[in-house]
Amino acid sequence: MILALLHTSPAHIPVFDALRDAAHPGLTLRHLVREELLVRAGERGPGSVVDDVRALLAAARRDGADAVLCTCSSIGGVAEDLAPGLGVPVLRVDRPMAARAVATGPRITVVATVHSTFAPTLALVEEEAARAGRAVEVRTVFADGAWECFLAGDRDGYLDRVAAAVDSVTDADVVVLAQASMAGAADRARTALAVLSSPRPGLDAAAAACAVVRRA
Numbered sequence: 001m002i003l004a005l006l007h008t009s010p011a012h013i014p015v016f017d018a019l020r021d022a023a024h025p026g027l028t029l030r031h032l033v034r035e036e037l038l039v040r041a042g043e044r045g046p047g048s049v050v051d052d053v054r055a056l057l058a059a060a061r062r063d064g065a066d067a068v069l070c071t072c073s074s075i076g077g078v079a080e081d082l083a084p085g086l087g088v089p090v091l092r093v094d095r096p097m098a099a100r101a102v103a104t105g106p107r108i109t110v111v112a113t114v115h116s117t118f119a120p121t122l123a124l125v126e127e128e129a130a131r132a133g134r135a136v137e138v139r140t141v142f143a144d145g146a147w148e149c150f151l152a153g154d155r156d157g158y159l160d161r162v163a164a165a166v167d168s169v170t171d172a173d174v175v176v177l178a179q180a181s182m183a184g185a186a187d188r189a190r191t192a193l194a195v196l197s198s199p200r201p202g203l204d205a206a207a208a209a210c211a212v213v214r215r216a
Contacts, residue, residue: 001210004030004060006053006079008038008072011150012180015199016071023200024207030065032056041074042116053078061088066213069093069206071180071199074116077124089209093180093202094121098128100201102136104194105173109139111165112178113146113158121178139172141165143182150181163188166195 005016013031020027037049053075060068067089070079076092083090101108110121118140129136143165149157162185166175174194183197
């Protein structure tokens with residue numbers, strides 16, 4: 001089985017390789033990294049990357065991918081919307097996490113380190129809530145200074161700032177880490193609240209999609 005992953009940071013590669021090795025050893029991962037897409041989406045909006053994402057998805061299909069997983073929350077909706085007609089499943093990494101958050105409780109706090117991530121993540125949570133027939137109250141918390149650490153290659157500083165933002169949340173049933181790069185902060189946070197991240201459930205869903213394609 002072959003899964004193509006569309007990333008906007010090379011930092012995601014070892015994370016998903018490790019998850020694959022632990023849970024899906026028969027899955028071949030092909031990593032496509034386009035950092036400029038996140039920058040452009042943040043400056044001009046997700047619509048500005050549609051043509052580039054369409055071309056990347058088509059190339060992944062031609063190269064034999066059984067499915068494509070977009071690991072960037074800011075452009076995941078774009079990738080998902082382009083799936084019809086591609087011929088293979090296209091998944092956004094944060095959808096399984098959003099569904100789990102809705103199932104956990106109605107008070108959901110979304111933590112992010114990039115402002116452009118909030119709108120698509122909140123829309124996704126609301127979509128999953130509607131699908132489940134549940135009413136939710138969604139709030140946001142921005143992890144100040146975290147993204148600057150990420151860009152500087154300071155992973156510990158990045159995750160520590162995310163964990164601090166998580167620990168500042170007191171009135172929620174569940175905390176959602178909006179970006180895949182934030183996953184490591186869940187282990188650093190001291191909160192007793194449920195803290196959800198996207199890489200593991202996202203990869204599990206993509207692996208399942210690949211298996212369905214192979215059986216078809």
